[in-house]
Structures are given as C-alpha cells and as structure tokens.
Amino acid sequence: MPDAQPPPPPTAYSKKVCILGDFAVGKTSLVRRFVYDRFDDKYISTIGVKVSRKVVVVAQAGELTEVVMLLWDLAGSEAFNQIRTSYLRGAAGAILVCDLTRPETLACLSVYADGLRSLAPDVPMVLAANKRDLLPVPGGAPEWVAEAADRLAVPLYLSSARLGDEVEALFRHLGQMLVGATAPDDPG
Amino acid sequence: MAHSRRLAEILMAERCMSYVITDPQFRIIRRGGQLNVGPGGDHAARHTHLNQLFPETAGLEGVLRTVLSGELPRYRLDLVNRDTLDGGISYLDLSILPWREAEGRITGLVLLVEDATHRGTREQRIVQQHNELHVLRDRLARQNLELSDANAELTRLDDLKSLFVSVAAHELRSPLASMLAYLEILLEGDFGDLSGDQRDALAVVQSSADRLLTITSNLLDVTRIESGHLELVLQPTDLAEVLHTVVAEFRMRVAARAQRLTVICGSGLPRVLCDPARTHQIVTNLLDNAHKYTPDGGRIEICLDHAPEDGFLRVSVTDNGIGHPLAGPTAVVHPVLPGGAGDGTWCERRRSGPLYHALAGRTPRGAHLVRECTGQRQHVSRLAAGGRRR
Numbered sequence: 001m002p003d004a005q006p007p008p009p010p011t012a013y014s015k016k017v018c019i020l021g022d023f024a025v026g027k028t029s030l031v032r033r034f035v036y037d038r039f040d041d042k043y044i045s046t047i048g049v050k051v052s053r054k055v056v057v058v059a060q061a062g063e064l065t066e067v068v069m070l071l072w073d074l075a076g077s078e079a080f081n082q083i084r085t086s087y088l089r090g091a092a093g094a095i096l097v098c099d100l101t102r103p104e105t106l107a108c109l110s111v112y113a114d115g116l117r118s119l120a121p122d123v124p125m126v127l128a129a130n131k132r133d134l135l136p137v138p139g140g141a142p143e144w145v146a147e148a149a150d151r152l153a154v155p156l157y158l159s160s161a162r163l164g165d166e167v168e169a170l171f172r173h174l175g176q177m178l179v180g181a182t183a184p185d186d187p188g
Numbered sequence: 189m190a191h192s193r194r195l196a197e198i199l200m201a202e203r204c205m206s207y208v209i210t211d212p213q214f215r216i217i218r219r220g221g222q223l224n225v226g227p228g229g230d231h232a233a234r235h236t237h238l239n240q241l242f243p244e245t246a247g248l249e250g251v252l253r254t255v256l257s258g259e260l261p262r263y264r265l266d267l268v269n270r271d272t273l274d275g276g277i278s279y280l281d282l283s284i285l286p287w288r289e290a291e292g293r294i295t296g297l298v299l300l301v302e303d304a305t306h307r308g309t310r311e312q313r314i315v316q317q318h319n320e321l322h323v324l325r326d327r328l329a330r331q332n333l334e335l336s337d338a339n340a341e342l343t344r345l346d347d348l349k350s351l352f353v354s355v356a357a358h359e360l361r362s363p364l365a366s367m368l369a370y371l372e373i374l375l376e377g378d379f380g381d382l383s384g385d386q387r388d389a390l391a392v393v394q395s396s397a398d399r400l401l402t403i404t405s406n407l408l409d410v411t412r413i414e415s416g417h418l419e420l421v422l423q424p425t426d427l428a429e430v431l432h433t434v435v436a437e438f439r440m441r442v443a444a445r446a447q448r449l450t451v452i453c454g455s456g457l458p459r460v461l462c463d464p465a466r467t468h469q470i471v472t473n474l475l476d477n478a479h480k481y482t483p484d485g486g487r488i489e490i491c492l493d494h495a496p497e498d499g500f501l502r503v504s505v506t507d508n509g510i511g512h513p514l515a516g517p518t519a520v521v522h523p524v525l526p527g528g529a530g531d532g533t534w535c536e537r538r539r540s541g542p543l544y545h546a547l548a549g550r551t552p553r554g555a556h557l558v559r560e561c562t563g564q565r566q567h568v569s570r571l572a573a574g575g576r577r578r
Contacts, residue, residue: 016247023319045316047308048267048279051244070247075267075315086264090248102326 014068015178016090020112021097022105023076026130029161030097031073034171039162047075049087056175067175088116093178094125095170096154098145101134106148113152124177125154126170133160204303209287210296214238214245214252217296242299244268244282255284258294267308279308346414354411357404364401371397409469420463427492427501428453430464434471435490438479445484454493460501474505482509 019027028046032038035054050073057064074087094116098105109127116123129145132138141149141158149156157170197220200206206221215235239246244265254260263284270278281304287296371394373379375387382390412418435451442449471490478488488507495502 014247023315024323043316043320045312045319046269047312047315048269049244049265050269051246053243053246068246070243076319089263090251092247102323104326 013065013179014070015092015175016070016072017174017178018072018074018088018091018094018116019097020074020094020109020116021076022099022102022108025076025097025099025102025105026161027076027095027097028073030095030128030130030159030167031071033161033164033167035071037164039164041162045075046073049074054171056172058172058176058179060176060179065179067178069171069175069178085115085119088119091116091120091123093123093174095128095174096125096152097128097130098148100129100131100142100145100158103142103144106144109148110152113154124174124180125152126174126177127152127154127156128159128166128170129156130159130161132158132165133162206301208238208241208299208301210238210299212256212296214249214297216241221301238297238299242282245284245299252284252297255286255297256294258286261285267304267311277305277308277312279304350411350414353407357407357411360404361401361408364397364404368394368397368401420466422461422463424459425462425464425467426459427462427467427503428457430468431471431490431492431503434468434475437472438475441479442488445479447479447482447484447486447488449488449490452489452491452493457492457494457501471503474503478505478507478509482507 019031021027023045024043028044028050029039031050031052032040035052052071052073054069054071056067056069058067059065072087072091094112096109096112098109113125116125127145127149129141135142141156145158146156155170155173157166157173159166159170161167200221207219208216209218211217215237217234219234238252245252248263251260251263255263265282268280268282270280272278281302283300283302285298285300286294287298289295371390374382375390375394409418431451431453435449438449475488475490478490482488486508488505491502491504491506493502494500
C-alpha cells in the first residue's frame with residue numbers, strides 16, 4: 001500500500017486589487033476588517049495609497065488555489081482625475097465601495113469603474129454597499145444600489161465593516177473572479 | 189566617477205532619499221541612502237525580491253517589465269503609506285526607473301525612495317478637515333430634509349385635527365339646539381305644568397346644555413383662530429358696560445360660593461375700538477379663572493382704569509386665591525387707536541388651560557384673538573400666589 005502523499009501546494013496567484021470609492025465610505029475599514037479582523041470608529045482620511053496583503057484560498061476546477069490579494073487602499077476623492085493612473089496600473093480587480101447612508105457616494109463609482117476599465121477592460125469588480133448597520137430599517141438592497149450594481153454589471157454585497165457582515169464574502173467572491181480570469185499557466 | 193558618486197550621496201542625504209537597484213529578475217543587487225525602508229542592511233537585502241522590501245511592487249510585475257523594457261520611462265507612486273513603530277504613518281514617494289549601464293543598456297531597475305512624511309502629514313490634515321466638513325454638510329442637508337418632511341406631516345396632522353374639532357363642534361351644536369329649544373318649551377309649561385322637582389331637574393339639564401353649547405362654541409373659535417379665519421367686528425365700545433354685563437352673569441356663581449365680586453371703573457373713561465363680543469369672552473375667561481381659583485368667601489375685584497402707558501385702558505382682575513407662580517399670566521397691551529390718546533385699551537389676563545391659551549394668546553395661533561382684539565403687542569409676567577391677576 002503506497003504511503004499517503006501530502007496534498008500538493010496550491011497554486012499561488014498574486015493579484016493587485018484596488019479599493020475605490022468616495023471619501024469616508026469605509027474603504028480602509030473594509031480592508032482592516034478583512035485583513036486584521038478589526039474595526040475602529042475613528043475616521044482617518046487616507047491619502048495616497050496603503051497596500052495590505054491577504055491570502056485567500058478559493059476553489060478552482062475542483063482544486064484549492066491560493067490567491068495573494070494585494071489590497072490597494074486608495075484615497076477617496078471627489079474627482080477621478082485626482083487618482084493618478086499609476087495607482088491603478090496593473091490592477092487585476094477592484095472593490096467599488098459606496099456608503100448606504102449617503103446615496104451621493106454612488107455617483108462617482110461609474111467614473112472609477114470606467115477609469116479602471118480603460119486600463120484593463122475585463123477587470124473583475126465587486127460593489128460593496130457599506131455601512132449596512134447604519135440603515136434605519138435592515139433589509140435587502142435599496143433600489144438605487146441594486147440599480148447601480150446592474151448598471152455597472154458587478155456583483156453587489158451589502159457590507160458592514162463595523163460588524164463584519166459580508167466582508168469576507170465579497171473579497172472571497174472577487175478572489176474567485178480573479179482566479180477565473182487568469183490562465184492556470186500564468187500565475188502572477 | 190568618484191566625484192559623481194559623492195555628489196549623489198550628498199543629494200541623497202539632503203533630500204532624505206534611498207535607492208534600490210535590481211537585476212532583470214527584480215532581485216535586489218544594491219541599496220543605499222538615508223532611509224530605513226526594510227529589515228537588515230545592504231548585505232541582508234541583497235538578492236531578495238523587490239516586493240519583499242516594497243510590497244507595493246507585488247502584483248506589478250507587468251508594469252515593472254514595461255519599465256525594464258524601456259517602454260515606460262518611469263513608474264511613480266506618491267504618498268505610499270507605511271505604518272511606523274509608534275503607531276503613526278510615514279509617507280514615501282516611490283519612483284521606479286530603468287537602470288542603465290554606462291553604454292545605455294538596461295540591466296535592471298532603480299527604485300528611488302523619498303521621505304514625504306512632512307508633506308503627507310500636512311496634506312492628510314487638510315484632507316481630513318475637508319472630508320469631515322463635507323460629511324457634516326451632507327448630514328446637515330439630510331437632516332434638514334427630514335425635518336422639513338416631519339414638519340409637513342405635523343402640519344397635515346394639525347390641519348386634520350382642526351378639521352375634526354370643527355366638524356365635531358358643528359355636529360354637536362345641532363342636537364344641542366334642539367334640546368335647548370325643547371327644554372325652554374318644557375320650562376315655559378307649553379307641554380303642561382311641571383312639578384317643582386321636575387322644574388329644578390330640567391333647569392339643571394338646561395344649565396348643563398348651555399355650558400355644553402358654550403364649550404362647542406369655544407371649540408369652534410379655537411379652530412377659527414388656528415386656521416386664521418376668525419373675523420372680528422371692531423366698533424367703538426364702552427368697556428365698563430362690557431364688564432358690568434360679564435359681572436352680572438357671574439353674580440349667581442359668585443354668590444353660590446360666598447365670594448365677593450367688586451367692579452371698580454374709573455370715571456370719564458373713553459370708549460375703545462374693539463370687538464365687544466370677543467372682549468366679553470376674554471373678560472369672562474379671566475373672571476372664570478378668578479372664580480375657580482379663589483376660595484369660598486374670597487374676594488374678586490375687576491378694575492377698569494387708565495394703563496400706565498399713555499393712551500391705553502387696562503382691565504385687571506384681582507383676587508386672593510391661589511396664583512400660578514409657574515405658569516404666569518399673559519399680559520396684552522393694546523395700542524392707542526388712531527384718533528387720539530385714551531381710545532386704546534390694555535389688559536392682562538391669566539393663563540388657564542388650552543382654550544384660554546387660544547383665546548387669550550398663549551399659543552402662537554391662539555394669540556390671534558387677543559392680538560386682533562387688542563393690538564399687536566403682548567408680554568408675559570409672573571404672578572405670585574394670591575397676587576393680582578391682570
């Protein structure tokens with residue numbers, strides 16, 4: 001009887017993921033919750049970029065695959081042209097973030113998405129409608145968010161960085177999309 | 189060559205910069221400068237991959253290759269955040285350029301690192317303030333909208349309430365009128381003689397029906413005042429006559445409680461321009477309060493004289509009952525009528541219940557009656573217990 005073989009190491013993909021959205025929508029909080037499982041009520045505006053790293057394991061063709069997500073937490077700004085193209089260059093995916101309590105934060109997302117798609121046309125994205133814990137009535141997605149997700153053609157998650165709701169799920173979903181968008185012989 | 193190298197070192201020190209040079213596989217082959225941008229010294233970092241020292245370059249292999257090929261002349265990242273050991277944030281500006289040998293051939297990359305913490309910290313403060321102000325402004329705008337909606341809803345409910353009160357008062361008046369008519373017929377003996385007990389009982393019923401009619405009339409007044417549809421009939425009026433009429437109506441009630449009611453009218457007082465019916469109503473309310481809050485056997489005095497302000501008359505009610513130290517009275521000052529001093533009137537009245545508020549000016553809309561009757565000015569003063577109610 002042959003000896004039991006250890007499972008082969010999963011294929012590792014290293015992917016740059018940009019976190020995009022208006023200021024104070026909770027981009028940094030989402031990353032902090034996902035990477036460190038922490039939340040801080042204090043609002044600190046991000047300027048420039050902060051890169052964090054998190055490995056997720058996703059299933060691909062019946063096998064487990066490691067995806068090293070390099071999360072680029074970018075400064076939110078009122079105009080897309082304030083985000084330099086260099087920050088977006090090389091992005092393999094993106095999380096678009098809006099604030100469920102501020103519908104106006106949705107407006108800039110199409111600009112972010114278009115800007116990213118002009119650099120990488122088929123880049124996968126996920127929409128995180130954040131701060132669901134602050135909604136006066138808990139429930140499904142407000143109509144304006146669902147419509148935006150349809151318009152952007154991206155999966156929608158109602159998240160709460162404070163409570164951790166759907167945070168892991170939305171990053172994992174993007175991880176799955178990243179692997180699906182990559183040829184197996186071209187990791188990285 | 190040594191001279192150039194020395195110059196570069198001075199520049200690096202002056203600008204607080206560091207550099208890293210890699211081979212074509214992005215492995216570090218040399219590093220130097222002033223900044224501590226990673227663990228270990230030059231030797232420890234040698235041959236490690238660039239993204240070990242600069243995680244910002246991980247996942248950017250495609251971009252780095254375009255720089256390596258010369259296709260992209262440089263790749264720059266401003267204000268890269270780094271956590272410091274003390275829990276703060278430092279900021280770095282990164283520039284990645286092709287590393288060329290003397291003959292111009294690209295053999296790797298050079299990454300220049302410049303400390304931008306001073307600029308970044310300053311910029312962060314500005315952005316923080318801007319963003320916080322923006323969020324506050326948005327929140328304020330939303331709250332204003334919510335308040336506006338709530339206000340509209342309150343107004344709608346208030347209008348519904350007024351409509352209900354108005355309809356209810358009207359509906360009550362019709363059967364009351366029939367009851368009173370038949371009571372009068374009964375009491376006059378048109379349906380036959382009544383025994384003494386029957387007459388007394390019917391008199392009580394009639395008195396109660398009269399009070400109910402007064403209440404419904406007052407309710408209608410309230411709705412008219414609140415809707416701003418109260419119409420006044422202003423005419424030259426002898427206030428003393430009005431006071432005597434009211435006092436006459438109170439004689440029985442006052443006597444029943446052994447209260448002593450005195451009327452004091454100054455001599456030679458002029459007539460004033462007012463709505464006599466409404467003035468009668470207001471004085472009745474004042475006297476009703478005095479009667480209610482004065483003990484049995486107590487004293488009530490109603491006085492008409494010149495007000496301290498020139499060109500006004502004052503109606504005041506004084507008693508030795510309990511006061512309303514917390515509520516305080518409402519005082520209304522009537523301006524002089526056109527045509528000369530002495531044609532105005534001035535009175536103060538005491539607060540008592542919502543209907544009184546409506547009639548005597550304690551509610552915004554209810555102030556209408558007193559303002560219309562007396563002029564456009566009012567003030568509030570306090571009464572001590574047992575004090576003078578004017």
